Amino acid sequence: MMKSIAFGxxxxxxxxxxxxxxxxxxxxxxxxxxxxMLLGTAVLYAIMDASxxxxxxxxxxxxxxxxxxxxxxxxxxxxxxLEVPAETMRPSRAMAVSALLFLALAAAVDKTxxxxxxxxxxxxxxxxLGRAFLVEHxxxxxxxxxxxxxxxxxxxxxxxxxxxxxxVGLFPATPxxxxxxxxxxxxxxxxxxxx
Amino acid sequence: MTLSHVLMLASALFCVGVYGLLTRxxxxxxxxxxxxxxNAANLVFIAMSRxxxxxxxxxxxxxxxxxxxxxxxxxLALVILLYRSHADTRVDLASELKQ
Numbered sequence: 001m002m003k004s005i006a007f008g009x010x011x012x013x014x015x016x017x018x019x020x021x022x023x024x025x026x027x028x029x030x031x032x033x034x035x036x037m038l039l040g041t042a043v044l045y046a047i048m049d050a051s052x053x054x055x056x057x058x059x060x061x062x063x064x065x066x067x068x069x070x071x072x073x074x075x076x077x078x079x080x081x082l083e084v085p086a087e088t089m090r091p092s093r094a095m096a097v098s099a100l101l102f103l104a105l106a107a108a109v110d111k112t113x114x115x116x117x118x119x120x121x122x123x124x125x126x127x128x129l130g131r132a133f134l135v136e137h138x139x140x141x142x143x144x145x146x147x148x149x150x151x152x153x154x155x156x157x158x159x160x161x162x163x164x165x166x167x168v169g170l171f172p173a174t175p176x177x178x179x180x181x182x183x184x185x186x187x188x189x190x191x192x193x194x195x
Numbered sequence: 196m197t198l199s200h201v202l203m204l205a206s207a208l209f210c211v212g213v214y215g216l217l218t219r220x221x222x223x224x225x226x227x228x229x230x231x232x233x234n235a236a237n238l239v240f241i242a243m244s245r246x247x248x249x250x251x252x253x254x255x256x257x258x259x260x261x262x263x264x265x266x267x268x269x270x271l272a273l274v275i276l277l278y279r280s281h282a283d284t285r286v287d288l289a290s291e292l293k294q
Contacts, residue, residue, distance in 0.1 A: 003196050004196040007196040007200065007201075011200075011204045014204065014208060015204070015207055015208065015211070018207075018208050018211040018212070018231055019211055021211075021215060021227055021228070021231055022211055022212070022214055022215030022218065022219070022227075022228060022231070027221060027223060027224060030224060030227055031223075031227060034227050034230060034231065037231065037234070038230075038234060041234055041237075041238060044238065045241055047196075048201075048241055048242060048245040049245060050241050050244070050245065050253055050256075052253075053241060053253060053256055053257065053260075056257065056260060057260070060260060060264060061230075061234075061260075061264075064264065065230065065263075065264060065267050068267060068268070068271055069223065069226065069227065069267070069271075071271075072223050072226075072271045072274055072275070073223055075275060075278070076223065076274055076275060076277075076278035076284045089218060089220055090217070090218065091218050093217070094213075094214050094217035094218045095214060097213065097214075097217060098210040098211070098213045098214040098217070099210070101209075101210050101213055102206055102207060102210040105206035105209070105210070106203060106206060109199050109202045109203055109206065110199070112199075115197065115198045115199035115202065116197050116198070116199060117197060117198055117246060118196075118197060119196070119245065119246065120245065120246060120247075120248050123245055124244065124248075124249070124250040124253060128250045129250050129253050129254065129257075132250045132251065132253075132254050133254055133257070137254055140258065144258060144261055144262075147261075147262070147265060148261060148264075148265055151265035151268055151269055152268060154269060154272070155268040155269050155271070155272040156272075158269070158272035158273060158275075158276055159271075159272040159275045159276065
C-alpha cells in the first residue's frame with residue numbers, strides 16, 4: 001500500500017519533469033529537468049528494491065551525464081549568460097505521432113494477460129547481481145569494458161581534430177575559404193583538350 | 196502498483212522522449228530526449244526483473260546504462276564537431292549529404 005502511494009507520486013513527478021525536459025525554452029534548464037527526472041527514476045528503482053541500480057543511476061547519470069550535458073550546452077553557444085534558447089519545430093505533428101505511439105503501447109499493455117501481478121516476495125539482492133555479472137555474464141562484461149575504452153578514445157579523437165570536416169572533404173574548413181579561390185589542380189591547362 | 200502500471204509509465208516517458216526528439220532542433224536537446232527514452236527502456240528491464248523474478252533484467256539494465264553513457268560521450272563529441280564546422284548546433288543545418 002505504501003509502495004503504491006509512493007509509486008503514484010513518483011510517476012507524477014517523473015512525467016511532469018519529463019514534459020519539462022522536452023518543452024523547456026532554455027537548454028540549461030532542460031538539462032537540469034532531465035537531472036530531476038533521472039533522480040525520480042532512481043527513487044523508483046529503490047522502490048522496486050534495485051538499490052544497487054538506484055545508486056549507479058545517481059552516480060553515473062545525475063553526477064556524470066548531466067554534468068557532461070551542461071558542459072556541452074555551455075561550450076556550444078554564442079551568447080553570454082545562462083540563457084540558451086531552445087527552438088522547436090512542428091509541435092502539432094510530433095504530438096500526434098507520440099500520442100498515437102502511446103495509444104498503441106498502452107493498448108498492447110492492456111491486452112497482454114498476466115500483467116496485473118503484485119511484487120514478488122523476494123527481490124534479487126546485490127550479491128545475486130554481482131554473481132550474475134562476474135560469473136554468468138563475464139564475457140559480456142569484458143566486451144563492455146573494451147567498448148567503453150573504444151568510445152572514450154573515439155570521442156577524444158572526434159572532438160580534438162579541429163579540421164576533421166575539412167580533412168574528409170565534407171564541410172568547408174573553419175574559417176571558410178574565400179569564394180574566389182579555386183582548389184589547385186595538377187592538370188595542365190590543355191590536357192583536357194589533348195585527351 | 197502492478198507491472199502494468201510501471202509499463203504504462205515507461206510507455207508514457209518513452210513517448211514524451213519521442214515528442215522531444217521530433218520537435219527539438221538543437222543537437223543537445225535531441226540528446227536529452229534520447230536519454231529520456233533510454234531511461235524508460237531501463238525502467239522496463241528493472242520492472243520485469245522485480246515482478247517476474249530473476250536477476251537478468253538488472254544485469255541488462257546495467258549494460259544498457261553503460262552503453263547509454265558511451266553514446267552520450269560520442270554524441271557530445273559529434274555536437275562539438277558540428278559546432279566547430281557550422282558555428283551552430285541546429286541539426287537541420289548539417290545537410291551537406293543531401294546536395
